[in-house]
Amino acid sequence: MTVELNHTIVAAHDKHESAAFLADLLGLTVSPPYGPFVPVEIPNGVTLDYMDVGDGPIPSQHYAFLVSEDEFTEIFGRIQAAGLTYWADPGHHREGEINRNDGGRGAYFDDPNGHNMEILTRPYGSGG
8 A cells, every 4th residue: 555645734824825935935836726725736746735724823833845955055045035034943942053964954944824844955864
């Protein structure tokens, strides 16, 4: 049996703004709305389906994107150009730094809803 993650729902206060935020940073496109969702398809086929959930608090979720070294450089450049705060760690203790875990590079940043986004060039535990 082959099991693959197909999609996940991402809670948002403004699904259009949130989907565009992620797509712009990662160099992706926002797909046409599907029902109540605004999808952003990741190149591995997984879709992040943004959905409006109202004005109340949104519990922070974590989304990690494995990217190449060149993609990291491009995405990180867009993070800096946008003036976003970034951290080297998921607990947001090392502000303004990137990490070099497993011989790669990684950084964390928040999306407009407070979700903890991560870009990394090496999977955890891959050594290096």
